[in-house]
Amino acid sequence: MADSSNTLRIALPKGSLQEPTLALLAKAGYHVYSSDRGLRPPSDDAELDIYMIRAQEIGGYINDGFLDCGITGWDWVYENRADLEDLAELPYSRATVRPTRWVLVVPENSPIKTVYDLEGKRIATEGVGITKRYLEEKGVKADIEFSWGATEVKVPDLVDAIVDVTETGSSLRANKLRIVDELLVSFPHFYASKAAFADDWKRPKMERMVLMIKAALAARDKVGLKLNLPEKSLPEVLERLPSLRRPTVSSLAEGGWVAVETIVDETAVRHLIPDLKELGAEGIIEYPLNKIVP
Numbered sequence: 074m075a076d077s078s079n080t081l082r083i084a085l086p087k088g089s090l091q092e093p094t095l096a097l098l099a100k101a102g103y104h105v106y107s108s109d110r111g112l113r114p115p116s117d118d119a120e121l122d123i124y125m126i127r128a129q130e131i132g133g134y135i136n137d138g139f140l141d142c143g144i145t146g147w148d149w150v151y152e153n154r155a156d157l158e159d160l161a162e163l164p165y166s167r168a169t170v171r172p173t174r175w176v177l178v179v180p181e182n183s184p185i186k187t188v189y190d191l192e193g194k195r196i197a198t199e200g201v202g203i204t205k206r207y208l209e210e211k212g213v214k215a216d217i218e219f220s221w222g223a224t225e226v227k228v229p230d231l232v233d234a235i236v237d238v239t240e241t242g243s244s245l246r247a248n249k250l251r252i253v254d255e256l257l258v259s260f261p262h263f264y265a266s267k268a269a270f271a272d273d274w275k276r277p278k279m280e281r282m283v284l285m286i287k288a289a290l291a292a293r294d295k296v297g298l299k300l301n302l303p304e305k306s307l308p309e310v311l312e313r314l315p316s317l318r319r320p321t322v323s324s325l326a327e328g329g330w331v332a333v334e335t336i337v338d339e340t341a342v343r344h345l346i347p348d349l350k351e352l353g354a355e356g357i358i359e360y361p362l363n364k365i366v367p
Contacts, residue, residue: 084143086128141269148259198236288364
């Protein structure tokens with residue numbers, strides 16, 4: 074069981090979410106020194122005791138009190154019916170910024186058009202609990218078998234349908250599969266056990282981590298802009314500048330000029346900088362951001 078000392082026992086997902094999770098933590102200021110086989114990696118925070126565990130198992134270990142907290146998908150907490158404290162949704166994923174989607178899938182030429190056509194049929198999936206609850210809600214009875222992997226190849230020869238995860242659907246289309254229905258949508262979350270959440274040292278420690286992780290996510294795909302501008306052009310520039318808040322404007326030593334600083338989407342910069350130059354801006358600087366704390 075997790076003890077009450079000043080050490081936070083935290084699980085991070087091993088597998089497809091590992092690299093994006095470690096990259097996010099590094100941007101948040103927590104550097105984990107992980108290797109391909111390292112299951113207990115060190116970090117630059119001596120108060121963290123890190124376990125690299127499959128995302129499917131993390132919720133159970135937290136629920137049972139073996140770990141204090143961890144990052145795993147909401148889908149796996151739902152799958153295992155774990156009773157956890159949800160500190161934050163973290164909108165990132167393994168390949169894109171899109172959520173993971175659990176979908177009911179059949180071959181393109183299958184006669185199955187809706188979930189109700191699966192009455193008495195066979196379904197393969199790694200998310201047995203997710204699929205059972207979905208079919209119960211729909212009032213459909215079907216045989217569900219656990220799939221250890223390579224689920225897409227099992228239809229139509231071994232099963233009638235599968236329930237699998239996708240982000241973009243490109244792999245399904247490449248395998249000539251068709252989505253019948255969407256069961257749920259999931260992002261990773263930062264979860265804590267009830268005991269850790271009630272602990273006077275662990276709860277603030279976790280909340281500080283969540284603050285920094287969310288700040289790193291908020292800075293994703295955003296940049297800072299600095300520029301000097303003739304004061305007469307300021308009203309028009311303010312109309313064109315999208316920003317988190319109103320831009321910071323300060324006077325320069327030279328009369329009739331102001332300095333402007335703001336935060337914008339990185340994709341907007343290629344349009345903004347030429348516009349700003351046309352309005353007389355000088356000394357335009359674009360710089361990367363690691364964190365934005367609202």
